[in-house]
Amino acid sequence: MSILITISLLSEKEGFVDWGFAPVAEIGESYSRFSDYISRGENADMGYLARNMEKRKDPSLLVPGARSIICFLAPYSSIKSSVAAFALGEDYHDVIKDKLHRISLHLSQECAKHGLEYQGRCFTDSAPVMERHWAAEAGLGFIGKNNFLISPKYGLRTLIGVIICNIPPEWLGERKEKIAEGCGECRRCIDACPEGALYAPFRLDARKCISYHTIESHELYSARPVEYKGQIFGCEICLRACPYDRESEGWKELRTNAEEIVSKSPQDWQDMDEKEFKERFGDTPLSRAGLDKIKNNL
Ligand code: B12
């Protein structure tokens, strides 16, 4: 069995809706865009984004001998609530990484049959890997003006998982063609962003972004820097404005708490104590912000 068939089968078995790969190379234009974004201070207080810049530019610094970047798309639901839909179940970092690790283990066994000692690492979100750039390079979608990796077939409700490994790209079969930009004259996402955080095509200033302030910023504000529009964790306005967005059930692991969250009133959150929060939401993305922050976001 070739490595190519192995990945297709494993990707399907794990429930990813699409996968593709690109050869490892230094990043050009996307990296300049990224470093300009950092120079303008648009990363707000996410200091980690400004670290490990050289690894972001050159993924072979993350995995010695790296040859291929294999990207996977994980679908999540379109359920609407005050919590962004990706956060309505288990923590996607854990769910996606478990799946990627299982795939990686199989790849290591396949490589051994071909006389290659496999080296590979799995990433989703938490490392200096430019995931949207690589998913676009792998032919899984185009970068929309709202910054999303948009799959014309599967929409925007996809999270990206990545394996960087030493498998030669020629073992992985034919590379998918890159998908042409699909926004055209549309600007709905920019017009919809309530705080002007998305202030021009492909330009997002996190200092004005509801998602940043409700998830990533550790500050407990006495005066809000932006209006949250009823969101207590994340924001989907520039996602829902997009004509490529569509209804999605997504993985069930990523919506296990949906019913409970949808039915919760602000008072229910206010009345919750740390013990209950830990029991109910300890293994979910909400724990990243913590209960005090969520109460501050109400
Ligand atoms: C930091 C971060 C955030 C920050 C800051 C985002 C920002 N743009 O400033 C905040 C907290 C605001 C955030 C919000 C969200 N995030 Co976020 N975030 C990240 C993280 C960790 C880094 C992204 C980053 O470096 N941003 C800085 C910008 C400048 O880089 P970029 O977004 O990668 O864009 C690059 C490419 O798109 C390319 N590019 C852009 N335009 C163009 C145009 C052309 C022509 C070309 C060639 C290239 C190009 O160059 C850009 C600069 O390098 C990634 C995971 C990762 N490791 O990549 C997840 C990630 C981007 N986030 C994700 C998600 C789901 C979200 C939210 C939807 C969550 C929510 N519901 O609240 C929102 C969406 C906001 C939005 N419109 O982007 C997903 C996106 C999946 C997808 N299909 O695109 C990612 C990939 C996580 C994952 N593993 O799935 N996020």
Ligand code: SF4
């Ligand atoms: S996530 Fe919300 S605040 Fe941030 S850019 Fe999109 S619409 Fe604007």
Ligand code: SF4
């Ligand atoms: S809303 Fe329009 S401009 Fe924005 S990403 Fe979607 S198609 Fe592109």
